[in-house]
Amino acid sequence: MALPPGLSEVTFADGIAEMRSIVGNEWVFDQPADLNTYRDFYSVLWGEPEEKHASAAIAPANVEEVQAVVRTANERSIPLYPISTGRNLGYGGAAPVLSGSVVLDLKRMNKVLDVNESNCSCLVEPGVSYFDMYRHLRESGSKLWLDVPDPGWGSMVGNALDSGGGYTVGGYRGHWEAVCGIEAVMADGELFRTGMGALPGSETWQQYRMGIGPCLDGLFRQSTLGVVTKMGFYLFPEPEAALSTSVEVFRFEDIEELIEIMNELEYGNVFNGMPGVSSPVLSQENPIAMSIVPEPDVMNRMVAETGHAAWRASFNFYGPEKVIRAQWEHVQERYAHFPGVKFTESSFVKLPLSPEDLERVQKPRFGIPSLDIFSVGSRGYGNFNPSDGHIWFSAVIPRSGKGIIDANRVMRRECERLGLDLFMFVPSVTCWTRSFVLFAAVPVYKDPERNRHLRDAVKEVIGICASHGWGEYRCPPAFMDDVMDAYSFNDNKLRRVNEQIKDALDPNGILSAGRYGVWPQHLREGREA
Amino acid sequence: MITRRDLIKWTAVAPALATGSQAAFARAPQGLDALLLDERFSPEPAADYARIPVMRFAGDVTGVWYDHLDRRWRDPGYVLGGITGSDALFVLETLANHHGRRVVSRTALAEPNIDGVRPVSWVIAPHHPSVTA
Numbered sequence: 167m168a169l170p171p172g173l174s175e176v177t178f179a180d181g182i183a184e185m186r187s188i189v190g191n192e193w194v195f196d197q198p199a200d201l202n203t204y205r206d207f208y209s210v211l212w213g214e215p216e217e218k219h220a221s222a223a224i225a226p227a228n229v230e231e232v233q234a235v236v237r238t239a240n241e242r243s244i245p246l247y248p249i250s251t252g253r254n255l256g257y258g259g260a261a262p263v264l265s266g267s268v269v270l271d272l273k274r275m276n277k278v279l280d281v282n283e284s285n286c287s288c289l290v291e292p293g294v295s296y297f298d299m300y301r302h303l304r305e306s307g308s309k310l311w312l313d314v315p316d317p318g319w320g321s322m323v324g325n326a327l328d329s330g331g332g333y334t335v336g337g338y339r340g341h342w343e344a345v346c347g348i349e350a351v352m353a354d355g356e357l358f359r360t361g362m363g364a365l366p367g368s369e370t371w372q373q374y375r376m377g378i379g380p381c382l383d384g385l386f387r388q389s390t391l392g393v394v395t396k397m398g399f400y401l402f403p404e405p406e407a408a409l410s411t412s413v414e415v416f417r418f419e420d421i422e423e424l425i426e427i428m429n430e431l432e433y434g435n436v437f438n439g440m441p442g443v444s445s446p447v448l449s450q451e452n453p454i455a456m457s458i459v460p461e462p463d464v465m466n467r468m469v470a471e472t473g474h475a476a477w478r479a480s481f482n483f484y485g486p487e488k489v490i491r492a493q494w495e496h497v498q499e500r501y502a503h504f505p506g507v508k509f510t511e512s513s514f515v516k517l518p519l520s521p522e523d524l525e526r527v528q529k530p531r532f533g534i535p536s537l538d539i540f541s542v543g544s545r546g547y548g549n550f551n552p553s554d555g556h557i558w559f560s561a562v563i564p565r566s567g568k569g570i571i572d573a574n575r576v577m578r579r580e581c582e583r584l585g586l587d588l589f590m591f592v593p594s595v596t597c598w599t600r601s602f603v604l605f606a607a608v609p610v611y612k613d614p615e616r617n618r619h620l621r622d623a624v625k626e627v628i629g630i631c632a633s634h635g636w637g638e639y640r641c642p643p644a645f646m647d648d649v650m651d652a653y654s655f656n657d658n659k660l661r662r663v664n665e666q667i668k669d670a671l672d673p674n675g676i677l678s679a680g681r682y683g684v685w686p687q688h689l690r691e692g693r694e695a
Numbered sequence: 696m697i698t699r700r701d702l703i704k705w706t707a708v709a710p711a712l713a714t715g716s717q718a719a720f721a722r723a724p725q726g727l728d729a730l731l732l733d734e735r736f737s738p739e740p741a742a743d744y745a746r747i748p749v750m751r752f753a754g755d756v757t758g759v760w761y762d763h764l765d766r767r768w769r770d771p772g773y774v775l776g777g778i779t780g781s782d783a784l785f786v787l788e789t790l791a792n793h794h795g796r797r798v799v800s801r802t803a804l805a806e807p808n809i810d811g812v813r814p815v816s817w818v819i820a821p822h823h824p825s826v827t828a
């Protein structure tokens with residue numbers, strides 16, 4: 167068992183015994199077979215001495231038990247690592263960032279506390295999965311939609327806390343953007359509520375996010391400062407219909423204006439669904455991995471020879487049929503001047519989905535949780551076998567034609583130079599509005615030698631991206647320090663302010679140590695060099 | 696945590712699932728509460744076998760999870776056998792662990808891989824006191 171650093175066996179055993187008395191013997195996991203389930207199955211450190219291991223896991227049943235466990239840990243400086251459902255595959259799984267931490271597994275706290283139909287919002291506990299919420303909404307006859315990430319087995323809270331994303335409507339699909347109201351147990355065991363939750367008797371906790379003074383929700387995003395025990399979300403009222411369309415243009419040089427107009431249309435609320443930008447001519451070999459963008463004349467020749475479009479912008483609309491048809495008409499008018507432009511209506515469905523439509527559609531586009539993503543490899547769609555694993559490399563890049571082309575070329579060139587395989591490569595993901603996020607899935611191995619090479623290469627790519635002004639929005643634990651280092655404005659003031667807040671709110675450094683490069687004081691020495 | 700009764704159940708089941716998928720299915724997998732078959736590796740239709748309900752799917756476990764296992768695994772008991780792709784087993788095993796269950800037997804089958812996915816036979820059984828029958 168990996169003991170927390172600097173902690174004596176006696177103190178640790180005493181703390182675990184106390185926690186046992188709080189949650190009950192059966193909800194303390196400290197046997198190797200149990201702890202194995204808290205490993206990160208996609209770890210780039212798999213089987214190496216540096217792999218992150220939990221020393222134990224504790225599963226409390228309610229807020230009071232969480233508070234008692236946190237107080238016990240705080241009194242003894244035992245590091246805790248809270249997770250909601252712990253399915254953060256590609257970004258760390260259920261494993262702690264600091265080996266030896268006790269995983270605080272909140273899976274038993276899985277109650278949907280409130281769904282407010284007229285306010286279109288909900289309040290949930292951390293263990294509520296997307297499947298749980300979907301079932302709750304359907305079985306209660308709700309007219310509300312939730313937005314889901316590709317794998318529906320994660321939790322609304324855990325996913326939002328790591329800033330995850332889905333595929334439906336703007337304002338909902340960036341999951342952190344849809345959060346309204348947080349309750350957290352702080353390192354001293356006290357309960358804290360953000361926004362209107364701080365006002366006793368308020369009925370607006372899930373309506374008005376900010377409350378008074380500095381908006382403190384941000385303290386809990388990708389953070390080391392609290393154990394989130396409740397979270398409110400905005401939900402989307404089920405639309406009457408959904409329409410998916412695309413606009414194809416046939417010249418390399420069309421990309422800039424294609425995206426400028428797309429931005430104007432989205433920010434002007436002409437369409438509300440998730441847009442996309444791809445290159446049919448550069449995705450002939452693999453539909454989920456754009457190849458390198460060649461010089462303009464080469465690309466235009468490829469277009470002429472194959473008949474494939476140079477670029478495709480996809481538009482999704484959710485709303486009353488009349489309205490979304492008029493919106494699509496307007497989109498077509500805005501692109502009508504592009505030479506050879508091709509408009510396609512790829513699908514129109516009335517909602518709720520008929521059983522036939524349900525079979526045919528991509529479920530997350532309709533807020534329906536699914537696990538289908540784990541079987542795409544066997545359909546020959548990329549070389550994807552989930553039991554081997556992968557990590558996500560996800561860098562924020564400018565939402566422009568130049569943004570896509572520059573990032574594509576740099577990533578493709580550097581990954582080839584470094585011998586880094588990518589089985590999925592999409593430079594223009596728009597789960598989060600206002601920027602693109604470049605996504606690359608990098609296969610992980612159960613072979614230390616190959617993983618060592620992978621780690622070195624990814625660290626180099628992080629530095630190269632930073633030199634272009636591109637930083638990751640999220641990353642696996644093995645790269646958190648490097649990514650935080652890249653946000654280096656004013657001698658890494660971002661990290662230093664985070665550390666000051668950490669020291670003030672969690673002086674014993676017990677919560678989520680090391681997450682996103684923020685370490686408690688006693689573990690910082692040596693890292694600053 | 697693993698009761699004697701459970702052990703007897705699983706030891707009866709494990710060898711039956713340890714051969715190729717056709718043979719595994721042909722032998723009576725006594726002791727299971729249900730059998731899960733992945734059509735990618737076991738294409739012919741099958742009714743319930745030896746009174747054991749058979750659930751079929753093709754790679755994507757969403758329906759099996761949402762319509763059956765999500766509910767079944769909330770209650771104690773329920774020993775599930777399967778002949779599936781390793782990708783589907785990965786998903787099911789992760790869900791099983793979360794629900795106090797474990798893969799208690801796992802055998803790679805001799806059938807050819809499909810796009811790198813191996814067929815595997817397995818048994819998932821209750822493990823945590825909250826779900827052991």
Ligand SMILES: Cc1cc2nc3c(=O)[nH]c(=O)nc-3n(C[C@H](O)[C@H](O)[C@H](O)COP(=O)(O)OP(=O)(O)OC[C@H]3O[C@@H](n4cnc5c(N)ncnc54)[C@H](O)[C@@H]3O)c2cc1C
Binds near residue numbers: 329539
């Ligand atoms: C094939 C594949 C596809 C994927 N597609 C997507 C996708 O489309 N969108 C997407 O967003 N992700 C995606 N992911 C990544 C990941 O699987 C999901 O984001 C998943 O929802 C995260 O796991 P979780 O919800 O169980 O969160 P958890 O693992 O529970 O939480 C994530 C982290 O947040 C912190 N945390 C969690 N709960 C608490 C709490 N209560 N208090 C304090 N801190 C807490 C912890 O540091 C934890 O490690 C994908 C992964 C794979 C393998």
